[in-house]
Amino acid sequence: MNLPSSPALQAFLEQCQQRVESALTTHLSNEVRSERLSAAMQYATLKGGKRIRPVLAYASILAIGDELKHADTAACAVELIHCYSLVHDDLPAMDNDDFRRGIPAVHKAYDEATAILTGDALQSLAFQVIANCSTDAISSNVRLRMVTILSEAAGAQGMVAGQELDSTAVGKQLELAQLEIMHSLKTGALIKASVQLGALSSPAVTDEQFQALSRYAENIGLAFQIQDDILDVTGNTDTLGKPRGSDQSQNKPTYVSLLGLGAARAKATELSERAVAALEPLTQSADELRWLAQFIVKRVH
Amino acid sequence: MNLPSSPALQAFLEQCQQRVESALTTHLSNEVRSERLSAAMQYATLKGGKRIRPVLAYASILAIGDELKHADTAACAVELIHCYSLVHDDLPAMDNDDFRRGIPAVHKAYDEATAILTGDALQSLAFQVIANCSTDAISSNVRLRMVTILSEAAGAQGMVAGQELDSTAVGKQLELAQLEIMHSLKTGALIKASVQLGALSSPAVTDEQFQALSRYAENIGLAFQIQDDILDVTGNTDTLGKPRGSDQSQNKPTYVSLLGLGAARAKATELSERAVAALEPLTQSADELRWLAQFIVKRVH
Numbered sequence: 001m002n003l004p005s006s007p008a009l010q011a012f013l014e015q016c017q018q019r020v021e022s023a024l025t026t027h028l029s030n031e032v033r034s035e036r037l038s039a040a041m042q043y044a045t046l047k048g049g050k051r052i053r054p055v056l057a058y059a060s061i062l063a064i065g066d067e068l069k070h071a072d073t074a075a076c077a078v079e080l081i082h083c084y085s086l087v088h089d090d091l092p093a094m095d096n097d098d099f100r101r102g103i104p105a106v107h108k109a110y111d112e113a114t115a116i117l118t119g120d121a122l123q124s125l126a127f128q129v130i131a132n133c134s135t136d137a138i139s140s141n142v143r144l145r146m147v148t149i150l151s152e153a154a155g156a157q158g159m160v161a162g163q164e165l166d167s168t169a170v171g172k173q174l175e176l177a178q179l180e181i182m183h184s185l186k187t188g189a190l191i192k193a194s195v196q197l198g199a200l201s202s203p204a205v206t207d208e209q210f211q212a213l214s215r216y217a218e219n220i221g222l223a224f225q226i227q228d229d230i231l232d233v234t235g236n237t238d239t240l241g242k243p244r245g246s247d248q249s250q251n252k253p254t255y256v257s258l259l260g261l262g263a264a265r266a267k268a269t270e271l272s273e274r275a276v277a278a279l280e281p282l283t284q285s286a287d288e289l290r291w292l293a294q295f296i297v298k299r300v301h
Numbered sequence: 302m303n304l305p306s307s308p309a310l311q312a313f314l315e316q317c318q319q320r321v322e323s324a325l326t327t328h329l330s331n332e333v334r335s336e337r338l339s340a341a342m343q344y345a346t347l348k349g350g351k352r353i354r355p356v357l358a359y360a361s362i363l364a365i366g367d368e369l370k371h372a373d374t375a376a377c378a379v380e381l382i383h384c385y386s387l388v389h390d391d392l393p394a395m396d397n398d399d400f401r402r403g404i405p406a407v408h409k410a411y412d413e414a415t416a417i418l419t420g421d422a423l424q425s426l427a428f429q430v431i432a433n434c435s436t437d438a439i440s441s442n443v444r445l446r447m448v449t450i451l452s453e454a455a456g457a458q459g460m461v462a463g464q465e466l467d468s469t470a471v472g473k474q475l476e477l478a479q480l481e482i483m484h485s486l487k488t489g490a491l492i493k494a495s496v497q498l499g500a501l502s503s504p505a506v507t508d509e510q511f512q513a514l515s516r517y518a519e520n521i522g523l524a525f526q527i528q529d530d531i532l533d534v535t536g537n538t539d540t541l542g543k544p545r546g547s548d549q550s551q552n553k554p555t556y557v558s559l560l561g562l563g564a565a566r567a568k569a570t571e572l573s574e575r576a577v578a579a580l581e582p583l584t585q586s587a588d589e590l591r592w593l594a595q596f597i598v599k600r601v602h
Contacts, residue, residue, distance in 0.1 A: 030457070030458065031458060032457040032458065032462060033457070033458060033459075033462035033463070033466070033482070033486050034457070034462040034465040034466050034469075036465060036469060037457055037461065037462055037465040038457065041457060084421075085421075088417055088418075088421060091394075091417060093392075093412070093413030093414045093416075093417060094414050094417060111394070112394030113394045113395050113465075113468045114465060114468075116389055116392065116394060116395060116417065117389075117461050117464055117465050117468075119421070120385075120386075120389060120420070120421075120424065120455075120456070120461050121456045121457040121461040121462075123421065123424055123425070123456075124424070124452045124453075124455045124456025124457070124461065125452070125456055125457065127428045127448055127452045128448070128449060128452035128453060128456065130448075131445045131446075131448035131449040131452065132449050139441075140440075140441035140442050140444075140445050141441050143441075143445055144432045144441055144444055144445060145432075147428055147429070147431075147432035147445075147448055148429060148432040148433050151425045151426070151428045151429035151432065152425075152429060154421075154425045155421070155422045155424075155425025155426055155429065156331070156333040156334070156335075156338055156339065156342060156422040156425070156426065157331065157332060157333065157334060158334075160338065160418050160421050160422040160425065161333060161334035161335040161338055161422075162334070163418055164335040164337060164338040164414075164415060164418050165334070165335050167414045167415075167418075168335075168337060181334070185334050
């Protein structure tokens with residue numbers, strides 16, 4: 001595998017981050033009838049973040065051989081769902097995290113009611129962005145398919161179900177298989193949707209490519225979560241933006257608690273390699289995705 | 302005005318309620334990966350309720366001269382948004398209501414985390430229902446327009462902005478104009494969307510009809526809210542399903558507190574008449590809507 005150089009990929013990451021930041025800023029400057037809500041929505045969305053999901057959407061459209069700009073809508077939509085889920089996740093009744101990305105969580109910077117409403121509004125906006133996008137390259141049928149995929153990934157067949165399983169798992173002993181289902185829903189579903197929405201943003205995508213990218217996404221989704229669990233034990237509070245060991249202190253089952261650190265690391269690496277193998281039908285244009293599969297298990301925050 | 306008889310209209314209401322109940326039941330039996338979440342979503346959605354918004358969607362498709370069944374999707378989608386908003390509204394950090402429709406609110410019957418997630422999942426489902434509907438009568442373009450209208454009505458340009466304005470208004474003195482803006486967002490936007498989605502469910506709808514129905518909806522939306530404020534003062538705890546005077550006890554500005562009971566009643570009646578007048582371009586097929594405009598200001602719960 002002959003991957004692009006690290007500086008070239010760093011430039012790619014930055015380009016994706018700038019694109020989605022700019023698109024989000026535009027969508028968040030839509031008329032909002034409450035100044036406080038508008039400010040809280042921007043606070044929740046425009047204060048940094050790795051933008052992993054948008055990067056995956058952009059890398060997926062590149063893998064199909066199309067232009068980055070056609071995936072702006074997909075990138076924005078998946079990031080809005082991700083940001084809304086973080087705002088609700090941090091609430092006292094959920095994970096009760098006062099900090100996010102090193103700054104006060106929305107419910108601390110504003111208040112709980114505003115945090116609930118901010119998450120709600122960001123979710124609506126995600127679907128609005130897809131339905132209302134003016135990119136002629138995306139047909140109405142494909143946009144509806146995007147709404148379907150994203151609503152399934154975000155809702156009771158995906159992320160929200162995973163969060164419910166997670167919140168009821170606190171203090172319980174889970175089997176590895178149950179942990180895997182929980183994470184494939186909680187994190188995996190939206191990561192898969194990010195890749196799928198990115199790919200669908202190109203009219204050129206074939207069924208075979210779509211399937212290959214979906215398998216890729218399933219593997220990196222799980223790898224991503226395992227690495228999160230590893231970082232919760234080994235990471236640094238400053239780079240994580242949240243206290244290290246917060247899963248442990250909440251007595252949450254994790255890959256590290258079930259497998260041990262060494263086996264968890266081995267599993268993350270294996271999944272990353274499987275993800276790369278799934279890209280076999282795609283040419284060199286998928287190199288960013290190949291690199292991301294490695295990056296995800298090597299990241300330190 | 303020669304309106305249908307009361308028994309005929311009662312039968313119409315029941316027919317609409319049965320249709321939407323059945324459609325909701327189908328959508329809520331989709332695979333949900335957490336049994337507890339699935340149960341909470343059904344609890345939040347299938348335990349009664351007036352179904353005013355679905356009834357408006359159904360009455361609007363009748364006004365266009367089309368069949369009720371073509372508005373099932375629209376009726377379901379608006380009701381899911383309404384139910385999600387009630388679940389979040391009742392949370393301790395919001396209105397802190399322990400009862401809804403005479404039974405414990407979701408956060409009491411389950412817990413706060415589950416209530417937050419249930420609302421989130423119901424919102425996703427609303428968009429999924431529209432995007433995924435198999436009614437051939439509705440074209441892809443129209444379904445995207447429905448997603449746009451509903452997401453705007455539900456989000457930061459509509460309902461959620463109204464709720465934020467409402468929650469920051471507690472204990473404050475609002476002018477009548479500010480109260481009107483707040484309510485036009487909080488309740489009015491989704492009522493208007495209900496009528497619009499119902500109308501768009503028929504391919505026969507003309508621009509003139511759509512505009513007339515939208516004006517109708519703006520007037521009944523406000524009338525509905527004023528009547529809510531009146532019932533909070535004059536209603537009966539048993540029929541309301543929540544304690545009478547809960548707005549007063551929370552020191553919320555209302556039409557009754559600003560205008561007095563007599564003037565509030567007069568304003569509701571005037572708006573109801575304006576709504577009927579807006580239907581002038583529509584024929585006898587809009588009689589259900591005409592009757593609903595009266596019903597809304599005469600209802601006792």
